[in-house]
Amino acid sequence: MNTLAPQQDSSKSKRLRLNPEQMKICHLVRDPEIRPMIWKFHPSKRDKICQAYLKAGPNQPILDKYPFSSDTSHRRRFQASWFELYPSWLEYFIEDDVVYCLPCYLFAMESSIYTGSNAFIENGFRNWKKVALIEAMMKARVRIIEKEILHVLATMVRNSIRKDIRDAKFCIIIDEACDESKKEQMAIVLRFVDVDGFVRERFFDFVHLALVAASREVLQIHEFFTQLTAIVNIVGTSCKRHDQLQEAQEIKNAKLIANDELETGQGANQMGTLQRAGDTRWSSHFHSVCSLIRMFTVTHTILNNITDDGTTSAQRGEAYGVNKVLSSFEFIFSLHLMKEIMGITKILCQALQQKSQDILNAMHVVSTSKLLLQKLRDNGWCNLLEIVKKFCEKHEIDIPDMSTQYTDSFECSIAHYAFDIPNHLKDVGTLSELCQRLKETEKSRTYHLVDRLIRNVLTLPVSTATTERAFSAMKIVKIRLRSKMADEFLTDNLVIYIEKEIAATFSIDSIIDDFESRKKR
Known part of the structure; x- marks a missing residue:
């Protein structure tokens, strides 16, 4: 840094910047007001320009006295000590009495439409009253x-x-x-x-x-509700289909009453419709699921009618697709599973939406819901599966045979494996070593089913040591002094x-x- 005499005339008109072709790497322009903006250089030359400026360092002239600002009520001026505080980036331009940021200039992508964003790149900064903002801004930018x-x-x-x-x-x-x-x-x-x-x-x-x-972020559940919404939209999209739905319900109820399968009484067996699932209330999903189970037969009938008599091929094709989904065992199983789960969480949702709810009652409802969900998970599988099977039998939906034994060429592979491997892979003591040796000898291609079985067994977790190490690392990274870390x-x-x-x-x-x-x- 050289000691230069101050130049008091800072009222000169703004000068034009040089063209990138006019500047040579061996003769860098140190004047921030006229040097070409970095994004103007050709990409092949830009990196070399950046390296040359970084090697030269920021322009930091030391003067005996720096000019005062034009504000007569608070006369302030640049301080040479600021070069020591910010030696790596602060640049000072004598003629206009302004400062720039060298890294901001070197790594800028293009000019911003906001004037304040260009202060340290193009226009220069000279508000010495707010010089403390420089450090705060740079530290914040570095942290980001x-x-x-x-x-x-x-x-x-x-x-x-x-x-x-x-x-x-x-x-x-x-x-x-x-x-x-x-x-x-x-x-x-x-x-x-x-x-x-x-x-x-x-x-x-x-x-x-x-x-x-x-739970809707789970892909399978998201797929289920997407399919449910499609069914509701197709069946209830027009007044004509709504009337057909009502008519089909009347016919169904009359048949059930005639067979003594449905009780009669004041206010009973009123006509309903499929309910849509709202985005703001999770309990509305439960009502949508229940309405489809209750009106499954008439919904299936309406979809068949649209498939046969739809006005356009797009309508017929869409109805055929959702009707195929509606008649699948997987969808019926998901439908009843969601009914069971949401039947438990419905009370929790309603309780948490009450304005007068206090924390003790809310905690009690949450605890009860957790216990009921755990009970469903531990002991509710057989009962749920039986309900789904009866529903499928009632509506003539194919039920997969879950007792069928999986057959493949695995038994033949085992027979060849038992005869071949002991002759080629000796001194193998663990499953992990066996898996590695199968890969090394390329026997994993020959006995791919055996290799898949071994890999699946090795994939099963044995301990939680890795997660415990993660918690140990968390205590090292997030300490009391960094407790607000995002x-x-x-x-x-x-x-x-x-x-x-x-x-x-x-x-x-x-x-x-x-x-x-x-x-x-």
Whole structure:
């Protein structure tokens, strides 16, 4: 840094910038007002320009006295000590008495429409009264970029894990613990057998339990409700179909009453319609499921009529598709399963929506719902399956034979395997070694069913050691001084920390390329 005499005349008109072709790498233009903007250079030359400016460093002239600002009530001026505070990025332009940010200039993608965003790149900053904002702004910007780079690397690690799993079977190991801020965190670890036959356990994510996705985020449940909505929309889309639905109900009820299968009385057997599931109230899904079960026969009849007599081929094809879904055992099973689950959670939903609800009653209802759901999970399977079978028999829906033994060429493979392997694979002591040797000798292709069986057995979790290590790492990363760390930032840190071996395989250039491709800066 050279000592220069101050130039007081700062009222010169704004000068034109040079064209990129006019500037040579060996003769860098140090004047921020006339040097070409970095995005104007050709990409082949841009990197060399950036490297040359970084090597030269920011322009930081030291003056005996810097000019005062034009504000006579609060006369302030630039301080040379600020160069010591910000030695790597702060640039000062003598003629206009303004400062710039060298890295902001070098890594800018294009000019912003907001004037304030261009202060340190094109226009210059000279509000010395708010000079403290410079440091705050730069620190905030650095923190944002650090988090973005961290997220990029964590995403690359997760993609690498997905690539290792491929289409193989994998097991999800889940455990929970409280972090420093008393949040319930759920660790997700994936256990699988890689292409070479080695058992791997990879930490994949941390999920705050309060943010665990609702059941509709499960793909199979989402598919079920999509199909349910399609059925309701087709059957109830017009007044004509609504009238047909009402007429079909009347015929059905009359037949049931004639056979003494339906009780009569005041207010009983009123005509209804299929109810739509709303997006804002989860209990509406329960009513939609119940209405379809109650009106299954007439809904099936209406869909058959639309399939045969629809006005357009699109209507007929759509009705045929949803009718095929409606008549499948898988859909009927999901229909009754959702009825059982939502019948338990309906009371919970209604209780939590009451304005006068207190925390003690809410906790009691939540505990009761959890116990009933656990009871359904432990002891309700046989009863549910029996209800589904009776429903399918009543409506003449094919029921898969669940007692049929799975047959394949597995027995033949076992016979050849038992005779061949002992002669070729000796001194194999564990299943993991056997899986690896089958891969090395390419016997896994010959006995692919045996190899698949071994891999599935190895995929089964044996312990929760990996999840416990994840919690130990969480206590190292999220301490009392960092108790307000955001969940995404915590997860990205832990993915890179725990799976450091994978993170170390990525080059700096690949991280920079991924970071740059995410958005314009």
